[in-house]
Amino acid sequence: AQSVTQLGSHVSVSEGALVLLRCNYSSSVPPYLFWYVQYPNQGLQLLLKYTSAATLVKGINGFEAEFKKSETSFHLTKPSAHMSDAAEYFCAVGPEAGRRALTFGSGTRLQVQP
């Protein structure tokens, strides 16, 4: 079965600082990987996705993530945090063969300090 671990339920950075949100996955098959963002009182929105093409994936709002098979990781980064980046971020893996569902991590809440 697939699984996702997000290290750190809360991350706080200063405005302009590097954002690094960690995600490690477990999958018996080559995975598809996703990062979603949830702003307050909204649904989840797709930030970016890895589909076995380029290992460095660029998403919306200046975010990017790098797939590292040897480390089973898919960490999310942004060079310079903006106040508007404050939100909850979810990493997801899947779908497994025969299923359509993704497996989501527990989420990381990003705070951006002025």
Place this chain on the structure above:
Amino acid sequence: DAGVIQSPRHEVTEMGQEVTLRCKPISGHNSLFWYRQTMMRGLELLIYFNNNVPIDDSGMPEDRFSAKMPNASFSTLKIQPSEPRDSAVYFCASSPGLAGVGEQFFGPGTRLTVL
């Protein structure tokens, strides 16, 4: 495209009442998912449908919960009778299935409060 549409956006009801949440997926998507989100338990998959057929309902908490998808453009999640512990935000998501790589598109959610 209007995206995934959910109604109502907010629902306040009293314990014991029946609650029906509604979802309209994105046209052409053949997979539909119902999630529940709470502070304590995070995001939980309740059930998902593929081509209107329920595939996995192992996340449905108990018999008080039921979900239907009578056609490709409509799904309901019903709680009867409702209890205070059902208070949560319920999300519907749809996916193009084999036409995509599995990414899901989420609706804005229904915030349910059971008093």
